[in-house]
Amino acid sequence: MLPASLVARLRAVVGADGIVDRPEALLVYECDGYTLERAAPEVVVLPRTPAEVSAVLRVLAADHVSFVPRGAGTGLSGGTLPIGAPVMIGTSRLGRIETIDVRNHRIVAQAGVVNQWVTNAVRAHGLCYAPDPSSQPACSIGGNIAENSGGPHTLKYGVTTNHVLGVELALPSGELVTLGGAVEDRPGYDLVGLVVGAEGTFGIVTRATLRLVRVPAAHRTLLAVFDSVDAASEAVSGIIAAGIVPAALEMMDRLIVQAVEAAFKVGLPTDAGAVLLIEIDGPAAGLDAHAARATAVCRTAGVREIRVARDEAERAALWKCRKRAFGAVGRLAPNYCTQDGVVPRTRVPEIVRHIAAVAARHRLRIANVFHAGDGNIHPILLFDERDRDEVARVRAAGREILETCVALGGSLTGEHGIGVEKVAEMPLLFGPDDLVAMTRLRAVFDPEGRANPHKIFPDAKVCVETRVPRRQAAV
Amino acid sequence: MTDWAALVGPTWVASGGAADAVDGVVPARVVRPGSLAEVQTVVRAVAEHRQALVASGRGAHLDMGAPPARLDVLLRLDRLTRVVDHQAADMTVTVEAGCPLAALGAALGSAGQWLSLDPPRPEETTVGGLVAANLSGPLRASQGGVRDLLIGLRVVNADGAVVAGGGRVVKNVAGYDLPKLHVGALGSVGVIVEATFKVRPRPPxxxxxxxxxxxxxxxxxxxxxxxxxxxxxxxxxxxxxxxxxxxxxxxxxxxxxxxxxxxxxxxxxxxxxxxxxxxxxxxxxxxxxxxxxxxxxAFAVEPAAAVLRAATLPSEVGSVMERLAATARERQTVVRCLADAATGVVRAALTEVLAVGPLVKTVRPDLERHGGTLVVERAVPDAKVGVDVWGDPGPGLRLMRSLKAAFDPGGIFSPGRYVGSL
Structure with missing residues (x-):
């Protein structure tokens, strides 16, 4: 139990409305989008400014208390699970967009600013913030930075780290340090690049300078229907081999197509083996030529049908299928859990076949919706929380899929992070020397190991309440 | 004393000469390992004897940074030149540190692809140098820099262990992004031995x-x-x-x-x-x-007393160029300027050695006040005398010192060349 005097000091910093400590109110904070494990913090602190974040951390530093940062709670790897950390620091009240520099394509946003707000704020100037995870109406910039979030458009535009020029970081000591900034090429180590994706283990990012990009002048959005995942995968490889870099190349398998169709009634063929969403963007001039080549590749791969969005409304409808696919999965089973492995793009057919085999062996249903162009798979393992045995099989199947991703030359996670979920699998990917180097790096920022402890690295895991979920991820 | 010939073979050890000097500092030995294991052995030997090494490829960019405080071994990686794995359909390539960019470009070109980084002197620039010196060229405006294209790195650390970061897939957030630590670090925290990049189709x-x-x-x-x-x-x-x-x-x-x-x-x-x-x-x-x-x-490497690199916001490029030119005129000398309009990086070439210090001292404070920087990117050794090559690295310097101490506690990697005399 935290001493009452400590909570009083925190209350003095953030005000009474910035402290959550009633047990029923804390229930909201006991998990994020990863619902297989839960742990409630003793207190949630909601600072309003970067200075308050600093002051809160100074209070904690004085007593050597560990803490967990939390953005919008949409993370999918349990990165905000308070294990061995009694205090959670939420950034939701750090919601200001501070400056917009249209001429230089820069914006400065506080950590709690929602991803979608950034683009909304600059859209009128023909600009946008490129990283667009499916949770973009809810997820925060601070959370995106912690996880180095991706999204469907990373194939062409890159992930969060490619768009963050500077951060203000509140170190666990409470010191606020500005790293990088609006000007590129600052001499010295790329500390910004190290902070992005550190999953909140270096401290708390309080504000960030982001790079904006021009909204593409035009799009061609195609929906290609195939009889099998293999045929669709062949088309993906063919498109890449043809020298086309689509803005997005997304695949949905039969289970997902059926769920999406049941939910949104957009006229998708429910007997299709796989559907490929292909988007090509840029100046209008070459788009038809690129689209024609992509279409030709799909025909060679045996495409059954190709639909082309004729206007923005049709384009939005096609994207709605993809971005809300996870929501539609709720129709298939009471619960689900999503994996985030990566394989080299050419190994997509193999991993998809492996997933089918794993599903059969463990008597599970697994749906697939993924970033095919990046080789970033998202198998969705369906289950019913009331079936304890099925929950255990879901865990075993998830691990087998990740093992195979690594064996195929891939990675444990493409955009969701290690969090608590994949801690045990880290040694599959990294040897002892690699992990030692990472822990050395962590100690530079957080010598006492108080920022988001027990994440990323395998260690003697502290007792955490593991139980079946009661509700679903909101992604 | 270390018997270098026993470690890498007598053919691959030589006494350092003027041609091997790093900013005028001549190494005692030039050692050219032929395998990863030999690189590890050399690093361990250097560490054991508390010596200092500078890693180099073909020596094309050793005029960057401050002069080394100590230098015993010039570790040349120009025998590690393999393109380890080019998966055209995956759009990735894994390559050894000593491979010249021109050779890599030829291998990728046969598949209609390129590593979309175009620093000068591609025949003499190796992959390791590309990463360590964070080199780029005009393509950076649309393609990004090394940090945007590098997806995996293997490095020999100060213990002689091989440390891997990142991987071979284009999207990967497992563990810390260790490759970023080495981009532009001038070899101050490890010896880069292998890198994996995203590649792209080359525009026809x-x-x-x-x-x-x-x-x-x-x-x-x-x-x-x-x-x-x-x-x-x-x-x-x-x-x-x-x-x-x-x-x-x-x-x-x-x-x-x-x-x-x-x-x-x-x-x-x-x-x-x-x-x-x-x-x-x-x-x-x-x-x-x-x-x-x-x-x-090639502007960045053409013969000059010094090439300065000013970084500013894209909207300030014109005024920074005019200010550099005006300051030079006041000093009765001439600069020629070339800038990247998209990134805000302005390069200024000076022909007179004696003009370098005064120009840096005049222009840098104003740039730094407005969030910009001015680095002496390259210079003949005389032009660096009494000049702070790097300028103010900003409020992150304390963390950078801790980083250097954590990854190179004995100070064996390029001591003194990097920012803050690291």
Whole structure:
């Protein structure tokens, strides 16, 4: 139990409305989008400014208390699970967009600013913030930075780290340090690049300078229907081999197509083996030529049908299928859990076949919706929380899929992070020397190991309440 | 004393000479390991004897940074030249540190791909040097820099252990992004032995258009209009007076590279011409865009007493170029400037050794006050005397010192060359 005097000091910093400590109110904070494990913090602190974040951390530093940062709670790897950390620091009240520099394509946003707000704020100037995870109406910039979030458009535009020029970081000591900034090429180590994706283990990012990009002048959005995942995968490889870099190349398998169709009634063929969403963007001039080549590749791969969005409304409808696919999965089973492995793009057919085999062996249903162009798979393992045995099989199947991703030359996670979920699998990917180097790096920022402890690295895991979920991820 | 010949074979050890000097500091030995295991052995031997090493490829960029405080071994990696794995359909390549970019480019080119980084001297620039010195060229405007294309790295650390970060897939957030630690670190925290990059399809057509302008300021403004136009520049440079190796007249120019399939490039060219006409500026079409790009990229390494690299916001490029020119005039000397309009990086070449220090001291404080930086990117050793090569690395310096101490506690990797005398 935290001493009452400590909570009083925190209350003095953030005000009474910035402290959550009633047990029923804390229930909201006991998990994020990863619902297989839960742990409630003793207190949630909601600072309003970067200075308050600093002051809160100074209070904690004085007593050597560990803490967990939390953005919008949409993370999918349990990165905000308070294990061995009694205090959670939420950034939701750090919601200001501070400056917009249209001429230089820069914006400065506080950590709690929602991803979608950034683009909304600059859209009128023909600009946008490129990283667009499916949770973009809810997820925060601070959370995106912690996880180095991706999204469907990373194939062409890159992930969060490619768009963050500077951060203000509140170190666990409470010191606020500005790293990088609006000007590129600052001499010295790329500390910004190290902070992005550190999953909140270096401290708390309080504000960030982001790079904006021009909204593409035009799009061609195609929906290609195939009889099998293999045929669709062949088309993906063919498109890449043809020298086309689509803005997005997304695949949905039969289970997902059926769920999406049941939910949104957009006229998708429910007997299709796989559907490929292909988007090509840029100046209008070459788009038809690129689209024609992509279409030709799909025909060679045996495409059954190709639909082309004729206007923005049709384009939005096609994207709605993809971005809300996870929501539609709720129709298939009471619960689900999503994996985030990566394989080299050419190994997509193999991993998809492996997933089918794993599903059969463990008597599970697994749906697939993924970033095919990046080789970033998202198998969705369906289950019913009331079936304890099925929950255990879901865990075993998830691990087998990740093992195979690594064996195929891939990675444990493409955009969701290690969090608590994949801690045990880290040694599959990294040897002892690699992990030692990472822990050395962590100690530079957080010598006492108080920022988001027990994440990323395998260690003697502290007792955490593991139980079946009661509700679903909101992604 | 270390018996280097026993470690790497007598053929691959030599006494250091003037040609091996790093900023005038001559190493006692030049050692050229032939395998990863030999690199580890050499690093362990250096560490054991509390010596210092500078890792090098073909030595093309050793004039960057401050002179080393100590130097016993020049560790040349030019025997590690394999393209380990090029998966064209995955658009990735894994390559050993000593492989020259020209050779890598040839291997990728056969698949219609390129590593879209174009630093000068590709025959003499190795992959390890590319990463360690964070080199780039005009393509950075649209393709990003090393940090954006590097997806995996293998490094020999101060214990002699091989540490891997990242991987071979294009999207990967497992563990910390260790490769970023080594980008631009000038080998101060480890010896890079292998790197994996994202590669891209090379545009089949590349052209360029020179837009002639009266002043650098006008050229910089024009460049920003082009940046935001449907020309979608592949690269975008601003040349001050005399900054362009060839072009219309002696004045400044905005130079835009256009790439893609034929119809895209034709459309982009028409777009640039429309922009030029609307601003009342003359445009000159260049068929071989790649050749012009290479000549512009070579600006950073052409013979000069020093090349300064100022970084500013894209909107300030014109005024920074004018300020550099005006300051030089006050000192009765001349600078030639070339800038990347998209990234805000301005390079200024000086011919007079004695002008370097005063120019840096005059221009740097104002730049730093406005969030910019000024680095002496390259210089002859005499021009670095009494000059702070790096300037203020900013409030992150304390963390950088801790980083260096954590990854190179014995100070064996390039001591003194990096920011803050690290």
């Amino acid at each position: 057509v590349e052209e360029a258009v020179v837009v002639a302008c009266g002043t650098a300021r006008e050229a910089a403004e024009t460049a920003l209009v082009l940046r935001d136009s449907d020309a979608a520049p592949l690269w975008l440079q601003v040349a001050g007076a005399g900054g362009l190796p060839e072009g219309p007249g002696e004045g400044a120019a905005a130079v835009v590279g256009l790439g893609g399939i034929a119809e895209e490039v034709a459309d982009a060219r028409a777009c640039v011409e429309r922009v030029g006409a609307s601003l009342g500026l003359r445009t000159l079409f260049v068929t071989d865009g790649a050749a012009l790009r290479a000549r512009l990229g």
